[in-house]
Amino acid sequence: MSQTQQAVTYTDAQLHARACVRCGTEDGPLERNGYVETETRPGVRLPWAVVACPDHLGAER
Numbered sequence: 001m002s003q004t005q006q007a008v009t010y011t012d013a014q015l016h017a018r019a020c021v022r023c024g025t026e027d028g029p030l031e032r033n034g035y036v037e038t039e040t041r042p043g044v045r046l047p048w049a050v051v052a053c054p055d056h057l058g059a060e061r
Ligand SMILES: [Zn+2]
Pocket: 020, 021, 022, 023, 024, 025, 052, 053, 054, 055, 056
C-alpha cells in the first residue's frame, strides 16, 4: 500500500461549505476557513472553499 497520499476524504456537505471541514457539524456559526484540495484523479486537484465551526477555525489554509 502506498503511504504517499494522505487519506483525506470529505463529505459532499463539507466540500460545499455546508458542514465543518474538520468535524462535519452543520450547526453554525460556520465561517470560511480557506481551501482544501481533493485529488479526483492522479494529477488533477480541485480546490474547494470550505468552512469550519468555531472549534476548528484556522485548521486549514
Ligand atoms: Zn468542527
